[in-house]
Amino acid sequence: MNQSSSQTAFPQAEEGKVKVKNPWYRPVVIFLAAVITMGIIIMVAISVVQYKPLHQKYKYGIVLDAGSSHTSVFIYEWPAEKENNTGMVRQKHTCNVKGKGISSYSNNPKGAGASLQECMQEAKQKIPTHRHHETPVYLGATAGMRLLKMENEEASENVLDSVAHSLKGYPFSYQGARIITGQEEGAFGWITVNYLSENLRKPTGTLGALDLGGASTQITFVPQQEIESHDNSINFRLYGNDYHLYTHSFLCYGKDQVLKLSMGKKLESTLKDDVLRDPCFHPGFNFTRTVQSVFNTPCMKEVKMANENFFHLGLGDWSQCQQSIRKVFNTSFCPYSRCSFNGVFQPSVDGDFGAFSAFFFVMDFLNLTSDTLAGTKQKLATYCSTPWKKMTENHPNTKEKYLSEYCFSATYILTLLEDGYKFTSDNWKDIRFIKKIGDSDAGWTLGYMLNMTNMIPAEAPDTPLMPYGGYVTFMLLFSLLILLLLLLAYMYFRRSTRTAQKDII
Ligand SMILES: O=P(O)(O)OP(=O)(O)OP(=O)(O)OC[C@H]1O[C@@H](n2cnc3c(O)ncnc32)[C@H](O)[C@@H]1O
Numbered sequence: 063m064n065q066s067s068s069q070t071a072f073p074q075a076e077e078g079k080v081k082v083k084n085p086w087y088r089p090v091v092i093f094l095a096a097v098i099t100m101g102i103i104i105m106v107a108i109s110v111v112q113y114k115p116l117h118q119k120y121k122y123g124i125v126l127d128a129g130s131s132h133t134s135v136f137i138y139e140w141p142a143e144k145e146n147n148t149g150m151v152r153q154k155h156t157c158n159v160k161g162k163g164i165s166s167y168s169n170n171p172k173g174a175g176a177s178l179q180e181c182m183q184e185a186k187q188k189i190p191t192h193r194h195h196e197t198p199v200y201l202g203a204t205a206g207m208r209l210l211k212m213e214n215e216e217a218s219e220n221v222l223d224s225v226a227h228s229l230k231g232y233p234f235s236y237q238g239a240r241i242i243t244g245q246e247e248g249a250f251g252w253i254t255v256n257y258l259s260e261n262l263r264k265p266t267g268t269l270g271a272l273d274l275g276g277a278s279t280q281i282t283f284v285p286q287q288e289i290e291s292h293d294n295s296i297n298f299r300l301y302g303n304d305y306h307l308y309t310h311s312f313l314c315y316g317k318d319q320v321l322k323l324s325m326g327k328k329l330e331s332t333l334k335d336d337v338l339r340d341p342c343f344h345p346g347f348n349f350t351r352t353v354q355s356v357f358n359t360p361c362m363k364e365v366k367m368a369n370e371n372f373f374h375l376g377l378g379d380w381s382q383c384q385q386s387i388r389k390v391f392n393t394s395f396c397p398y399s400r401c402s403f404n405g406v407f408q409p410s411v412d413g414d415f416g417a418f419s420a421f422f423f424v425m426d427f428l429n430l431t432s433d434t435l436a437g438t439k440q441k442l443a444t445y446c447s448t449p450w451k452k453m454t455e456n457h458p459n460t461k462e463k464y465l466s467e468y469c470f471s472a473t474y475i476l477t478l479l480e481d482g483y484k485f486t487s488d489n490w491k492d493i494r495f496i497k498k499i500g501d502s503d504a505g506w507t508l509g510y511m512l513n514m515t516n517m518i519p520a521e522a523p524d525t526p527l528m529p530y531g532g533y534v535t536f537m538l539l540f541s542l543l544i545l546l547l548l549l550l551a552y553m554y555f556r557r558s559t560r561t562a563q564k565d566i567i
């Protein structure tokens with residue numbers, strides 16, 4: 063009885079008339095299962111390959127720019143894992159050392175080292191203590207120290223020893239204090255602006271670099287023409303690209319030295335007179351100066367004057383001012399196919415330029431950063447003719463020294479760019495007067511540090527599969543897709559099971 067009832071419970075099935083469909087064998091389910099498995103494998107693989115900076119660890123570097131007019135301390139920071147990627151290093155902090163540049167301490171070398179104290183203490187506070195010992199610190203001195211070395215080599219060595227001794231007293235990793243060459247100054251300025259503009263890993267053009275300091279000026283760019291003089295040529299291989307740069311640094315052509323040169327030339331022509339009538343200063347400007355304050359530079363031979371002092375009177379005549387400034391450029395000889403001035407080879411300027419340091423300070427103060435060349439000249443002529451009294455009334459908070467010199471400085475900038483470097487009214491718009499790119503100052507210091515720490519590799523480094531933001535979005539969308547597929551599979555499975563059960567019943 064038992065046996066027969068069990069045998070007759072599902073007679074059709076027993077006889078094999080109805081096939082029960084196993085939903086797992088259906089192609090759709092197999093396909094879904096395959097997609098899900100693949101998805102999981104891809105996600106795991108990407109997670110492993112993808113660089114995930116969850117805990118950013120920063121590294122730091124310090125560069126002291128010991129310029130002719132002042133010293134600045136720059137602190138840079140970058141994510142430790144990404145130091146070979148372009149655009150990763152940014153300026154964290156900058157500190158201006160009080161007082162003049164280190165070359166002014168030639169008679170008191172100890173004072174040069176001592177002057178750095180305040181800013182270096184600040185650096186200690188800005189950089190986390192556990193990073194101090196591995197933070198490199200470099201000091202690079204520019205034209206002021208080049209001139210001091212020409213005048214008095216021993217004094218320049220004493221000053222460098224003093225700053226070196228001072229820097230070694232901090233917990234950072236001291237890497238040296240030296241006078242950098244004009245070529246380095248130009249080339250590292252070029253690297254800085256192109257690194258910050260992220261031009262170095264793109265096939266797009268690069269940005270030329272124009273730097274105007276107190277004692278020297280640099281021009282650096284990738285020329286179209288061949289570079290005819292070896293001294294002006296620098297080659298780099300950066301991120302897998304070759305760059306052939308033209309660079310020149312004009313010592314004595316920073317704006318403070320050119321002011322001395324041009325005043326010296328005017329004084330020479332008025333040997334016995336104790337009045338210097340200067341078209342580059344505002345009408346009504348009247349200042350007593352010592353002759354020595356003009357000739358205290360190796361950039362010029364001293365001229366014996368009848369008096370020790372002279373009266374510096376302003377005339378405010380832009381066009382006469384430009385004529386007087388032209389006299390500091392010697393264009394009478396050129397041993398190459400073309401020259402800027404003083405017999406220096408220069409290919410024709412090409413592409414966009416970033417003009418920084420005093421190019422920016424001066425043109426920005428005068429609101430002349432976005433005019434045409436003709437417009438700039440016109441505005442400058444009006445500016446120079448403004449009476450000195452009115453100038454001081456309109457700008458009570460501007461340093462009088464700067465205020466009195468803007469007319470001269472801007473006229474020099476125009477003359478240097480147009481007559482010297484041969485910019486024209488057509489390509490004037492290609493000059494961008496800039497101070498910073500992003501958070502970081504344009505200048506040679508960042509490029510110098512990137513070079514010294516080998517942070518710009520010759521060949522392009524391996525990069526993560528995709529940027530971090532893209533990675534997160536990808537993973538999110540992929541997870542959602544997998545969830546959806548799982549849901550679909552589940553629903554399909556349930557439906558199939560029900561249908562199968564119905565079929566059986
Ligand atoms: O490169 P070198 O020639 O060694 O000189 P530097 O590094 O000291 O030169 P800077 O670029 O710091 O400054 C260039 C000149 O601009 C002057 N300067 C700085 N700030 C200025 C401002 O706000 N307005 C006008 N001039 C300024 C400064 O005194 C210098 O004469």
Ligand SMILES: [Ca+2]
Nearest residue numbers: 129204275419
């Ligand atoms: Ca400088």
